[in-house]
Amino acid sequence: MTQYAIVTDLNKCVGCLACSVACKAMNGVPIGNFWNKTLRIGPNPKYEGAQFPDVEMYFLTVQCQHCEDPECVKVCPTQASHKLDDGTVQIDKSKCIGCQFCVMSCPYGVRYLNEDERVVEKCTLCEQRVAQDELPACVAQCGGFARWFGDLDEGIETFRGPYGKQLGELVGDGCDYPVKPFSDSDVHTLPNVGNNPSFRYILRDRTWQGEE
Amino acid sequence: MELQWPLILFTTLLAWSCGLFGAQAAAALKGEAEKAQVPALACSVILLAASGIAVFFHLQHWERIFNGFGHITSGITQELIFIVALVVVMVVYFADLRRNGAPGKAVAWCAVVFSAVLVLVAGHSYMMPSRPAWDTFLGPLSLLGAALGAGPATFELIASLKGGTADPDGAGDRLVLWGSVANAALVAVYVAAMAAAGSAFTSVGYSFDPTHPTEALASAAAYGPFASGTAPFSVGAIVCAVAALAVAAAFRKKPRAAVFAVVAALAVASALLLRVAFYLCGGDVFMLY
DSSP, rough: OOOOOEEEETTTOOOOOOHHHHHHHHTOOTTOOSEEEEEEEEEEESSTTTTTTTTEEEEEEEEEOOSOOOOOHOOOOOSSSEEOOOOOOOEEEETTTOOOOOHHOOOOOEEETTTTTTTTEOOOOOOOHHHTTTOOOHTTOOSOOEEEEGGGGOOOGGBTOOOBGGGGGBBOOSSTSSOOOGGGGGGEEEEOOSSOOOOOOEESSSSSSOOO | OOHHHHHHHHHHHHHHHHHHHHHHHHHHHTTHHHGGGGHHHHHHHHHHHHHHHHHHHOOOOOOGGGGSSSOOOOOOHHHHHHHHHHHHHHHHHHHHHHHSSSOHHHHHHHHHHHHHHHHHHHHTOOOOOTTTTTSSOOOOOOOOHHHHHHHHHHHHHHHHTTOOOTTTTSHHHHHHHHHHHHHHHHHHHHHHHHHHEEEESOOOEEETTTTTOOOOOOOOGHHHHHHHTTTHHOOOOOOOHHHHHHHHHHHTTTTTHHHHHHHHHHHHHHHHHHHHHHHTTTTOSSTTT
């Protein structure tokens, strides 16, 4: 089995929005809509009652999580929303009736109705680029070298980023290693309500906000 | 989330239609109000058709609707299947009425069961883990409450107009009263359940969306049924359902068309208001985006 996904190292993300812009440019996302959005989480107190400067924050990139058990696929009456063998969730626009139940069923609100085509859209994980062995635009253009793409079933150490190397090769202490070590407890997901999101977020030395 | 009026009308009219059809079948089983059977069936068909027209306004590509039978795990597919099944029951029911003047017992029971199941299936379509306020079986049950509140009262209204039973001890009149009791209870319980769902939303403390820099912080409290923008609808739904019950109970010994008309109108108003509150409470669990 294959489950393509993106890992984002939130300690490296600088919130430059390059991923959001690259996605819009690559996929022609309409004005006002986003397939990939960058949110700032915080500043929140480091501990209960803490005041500035004892606060922390991080940037969180949110897009379709290409879930292992996607609710959007279950509720789609026409199978326009479907899961491919590579684990990604895609929409066949020619089958979509625009009922928007998939929009309602997505826990992350990353789907929307394209008003011109009157069908639902969302991140395709740059299917057209991945098919040519390229990285998704949001990964390739990541200004902080924070994003990595790969097959979750192979482990996130095998994910590739704009360095052209695998994540596992670049993890270590010292300035020769652009990715700092992390443990399993540093790897998070967006809130899981049974859909099992595939994307992972690495956050070290800070409190992950919200449930997983 | 924003109001989806076609779906609000669809579910309300569907519940009304099923409630009416189920009530007339219940009356047929008791041998009551025979004169009202054909007009009541016509009304329930009209309501069902109106609900179908309403839902077409929701679909962006209705010409592809027949793809809608394609995926059995989808609530829409399940609704379509049970709507077709109910229409078949209605046709057989009508044929029985024309042939024998009354439906067969099995057909009448099918009408009751299929009406109830269709309402529950339609409500079940909205049970989604992504939306905490919706993800409870009390949602479909509240829709069944609307059917029980509006359907029997509408049937008794038609029966009264056709010179049928006005017997306060008749089964139909008891059904109006107990249907109103069930509706009021289910509306109140579902509003309470939506209020309790607030703790299921994800909280990330402070946050900021650079693409919407002036937007207020997301708050679970805004999705509660008693939030400032939602309270008039939630409270209105409860008030209308309780008022329907009060009217049904107060005029129990003097049943007449005007009483049933008021009970039915209040039950439908309650259902509409509850559906509006339902959408206003329907934030997704990750409410930042």
